[in-house]
Amino acid sequence: MATSMARLGRDLRRLPGRVARRVRGAASSPFASSAAETKAAELRRAFSAYRTDALVDIDVADFTHAVQSRVGIDDAAAEGYSADDLERQRDFSIRFRWGHNHDFGTFAMPGEMRDRHIELMANFLTLFQLPPEHLRGRDVLDVGCWTGGTTLLLAALGANVVALEEVRKYAGTAQFLATSFGLGARVTVRPLSIYGCNTDTFRERFDTVYFPGVIYHLSDPLIALRILYNALRVGGDILVESAGIDTDEPYCRFDGSLVVTHGSRESRDRAGWNWFMPSPSALGRMMREAGFDDVRSVWHAPTGRVFAYARKVAQVPICRAGLSVPGIP
Numbered sequence: 001m002a003t004s005m006a007r008l009g010r011d012l013r014r015l016p017g018r019v020a021r022r023v024r025g026a027a028s029s030p031f032a033s034s035a036a037e038t039k040a041a042e043l044r045r046a047f048s049a050y051r052t053d054a055l056v057d058i059d060v061a062d063f064t065h066a067v068q069s070r071v072g073i074d075d076a077a078a079e080g081y082s083a084d085d086l087e088r089q090r091d092f093s094i095r096f097r098w099g100h101n102h103d104f105g106t107f108a109m110p111g112e113m114r115d116r117h118i119e120l121m122a123n124f125l126t127l128f129q130l131p132p133e134h135l136r137g138r139d140v141l142d143v144g145c146w147t148g149g150t151t152l153l154l155a156a157l158g159a160n161v162v163a164l165e166e167v168r169k170y171a172g173t174a175q176f177l178a179t180s181f182g183l184g185a186r187v188t189v190r191p192l193s194i195y196g197c198n199t200d201t202f203r204e205r206f207d208t209v210y211f212p213g214v215i216y217h218l219s220d221p222l223i224a225l226r227i228l229y230n231a232l233r234v235g236g237d238i239l240v241e242s243a244g245i246d247t248d249e250p251y252c253r254f255d256g257s258l259v260v261t262h263g264s265r266e267s268r269d270r271a272g273w274n275w276f277m278p279s280p281s282a283l284g285r286m287m288r289e290a291g292f293d294d295v296r297s298v299w300h301a302p303t304g305r306v307f308a309y310a311r312k313v314a315q316v317p318i319c320r321a322g323l324s325v326p327g328i329p
């Protein structure tokens, strides 16, 4: 007991020397170092494999039409919303928007997330000093894949990927891209919420969970982290990135769907729907609570976000007091 409390203190207060608690950098660049910039250039080259000249068993014209015609589709009913529901729903869940920038060579899709898939990966690999081959041959769970930019990038790095996406039209698009680029054997996209993964199918199945840009959109981040912990094999690791708050205290900021920072429904998509936005130490505590070990959680000033990395070194129990899913393993 004393040992585990001491370990908790070490994880939360004294991050390993190589990663500072706060990573400095100019706000004009998403990178804190030239190493991260170099890594991003390599990743861009890897991602550029996904151009229309690499399509498999689909005509370029059909592919182009299938991609471009999705944007703007409004399909509330197909997403499971009734007319009575609509006023409170996130516009982005209903009306199709493209996720990450993608230059297909013969045409380009600008994404709402721009080059985040590239920048995030470069930042994770350099911040936590993971070797370039870290993801090669590993079974990776990509959580909240939107239109699949990150999913394709993970596959380009040699991972076998299962991607989750709660918005069905985005899951369908990500799977369409993976199949069109001949990745059907290595990439599966499931139209599922993370909360639908508390099942045997997902238990101890993955070597890495890739979890950027999602935890602050979740109503119950601790249960989500526990589900992801259970999805990992012992020896596996998790990479988390989140909107957050820049304080040393273990605090979260709550906005929810009703905080509108600028007027229109579209801008609410960008500014709202953020449930719990953690400080680095709050996220670190949640990850420890979910069972993770060797937790490193840092404030990354160039992006104004929290980045965290942790490992699963054993299957440990969770404290059951007050859990919203009491039967969770």
Ligand SMILES: C[S@@+](CC[C@H](N)C(=O)[O-])C[C@H]1O[C@@H](n2cnc3c(N)ncnc32)[C@H](O)[C@@H]1O
Pocket: 113, 116, 117, 120, 143, 144, 145, 146, 147, 150, 164, 165, 166, 167, 170, 192, 193, 194, 195, 211, 212, 213, 214, 217, 218
């Ligand atoms: C801000 S985007 C992040 C996309 C990508 N992971 C990245 O970091 O660039 C959040 C994505 O997570 C999805 N999402 C939100 N809640 C989810 C849940 N409970 N289960 C699965 N996906 C979810 C959203 O639909 C959206 O596609």
